[in-house]
Amino acid sequence: NAGVTQTPKFQVLKTGQSMTLQCAQDMNHEYMSWYRQDPGMGLRLIHYSVGAGITDQGEVPNGYNVSRSTTEDFPLRLLSAAPSQTSVYFCASSSLNEQFFGPGTRLTVL
Amino acid sequence: DAKTTQPPSMDCAEGRAANLPCNHSTISGNEYVYWYRQIHSQGPQYIIHGLKNNETNEMASLIITEDRKSSTLILPHATLRDTAVYYCLPRETSYDKVIFGPGTSLSVIP
Numbered sequence: 323n324a325g326v327t328q329t330p331k332f333q334v335l336k337t338g339q340s341m342t343l344q345c346a347q348d349m350n351h352e353y354m355s356w357y358r359q360d361p362g363m364g365l366r367l368i369h370y371s372v373g374a375g376i377t378d379q380g381e382v383p384n385g386y387n388v389s390r391s392t393t394e395d396f397p398l399r400l401l402s403a404a405p406s407q408t409s410v411y412f413c414a415s416s417s418l419n420e421q422f423f424g425p426g427t428r429l430t431v432l
Numbered sequence: 433d434a435k436t437t438q439p440p441s442m443d444c445a446e447g448r449a450a451n452l453p454c455n456h457s458t459i460s461g462n463e464y465v466y467w468y469r470q471i472h473s474q475g476p477q478y479i480i481h482g483l484k485n486n487e488t489n490e491m492a493s494l495i496i497t498e499d500r501k502s503s504t505l506i507l508p509h510a511t512l513r514d515t516a517v518y519y520c521l522p523r524e525t526s527y528d529k530v531i532f533g534p535g536t537s538l539s540v541i542p
Contacts, residue, residue: 326475357532364519365476365532380529412475418525421468423475 324348326415326424334430335403343398343427345413353416354396355380356388358409359426365412371396403431436520441537444514450507452536454520457501463522465496465503468532471516476532479505479518510540 329344347354355370357380367380371390385407387399400407408431413424437455444450456465466481480487480494482503487494493506507514519535 362534364534367529367531370529381531410473414475416525419481420478421476423477426473426475 326413326422328411328413328424328427330427331425332428334432335400336432337404339403340399340401341403343400343411343413343429345396345398345424346394347396347413347415347422348394349415349417349422350393351415351417351422352393354390355414355416356386356396356398357412357414358382358407359412360409368398368411400429405431407431436522436533438518438520438533438536440534441539443539443541444507444510446512446540446542447509450510450514450538450540452505452507452518452520452538453502454505455502456520456522459500459522460524462524464524465494465500466521466523467492467494467505468519468521469514469516470519470535471513476519510538512540512542514538515540 326347352373356368357365359365366382368386369380369388371377374390374393377388377390390396411427415422464481464483467479468476470476480489480492482494482496496503517535517537519532
């Protein structure tokens with residue numbers, strides 16, 4: 323099992339550009355989520371999904387969209403990147419008792 | 433959501449036991465105590481969780497006080513690879529929308 327995979331590992335965007343961060347899991351988990359982590363801070367929940375076709379907002383959803391067309395994939399879209407979205411983004415996939423995190427995407431918005 | 437208090441940083445000598453405390457005085461009866469750690473630049477990693485009994489696995493032991501208002505994560509023989517930020521989280525399941533706080537930064541010193 324690959325677990326949770328994220329692409330790309332690094333990305334630099336200019337203000338106003340859009341992009342999609344990819345996340346996939348091969349554990350057949352229904353629950354997936356996206357977090358962002360700013361320097362010296364804990365993780366903040368952006369969006370989450372309890373199954374294909376179902377998504378909901380977390381603590382800091384503004385500026386981000388998600389969709390969940392399959393159980394395996396949960397992409398995060400930045401519609402118009404802003405410098406405030408410079409951060410490390412982690413995708414996670416959960417069984418009932420364990421939460422598995424991907425390796426992260428380090429995003430810089432200039 | 434229950435709030436937690438953890439010391440911001442701790443040091444531990446290599447080979448000694450590392451005891452990381454967490455105060456969760458507002459934990460509800462249905463919430464487990466989960467512990468995760470995050471090694472620099474990596475995604476968080478699940479360590480252990482418990483409800484009211486002490487728990488042990490290959491990574492660590494978890495001691496929960498009888499009133500469940502606090503807990504201690506014990507790494508019995510800390511190694512340099514245990515240097516990480518450790519997060520304590522009360523949650524009912526891994527599906528819960530919890531916020532990861534700043535955690536405790538543990539430095540294992542040779």
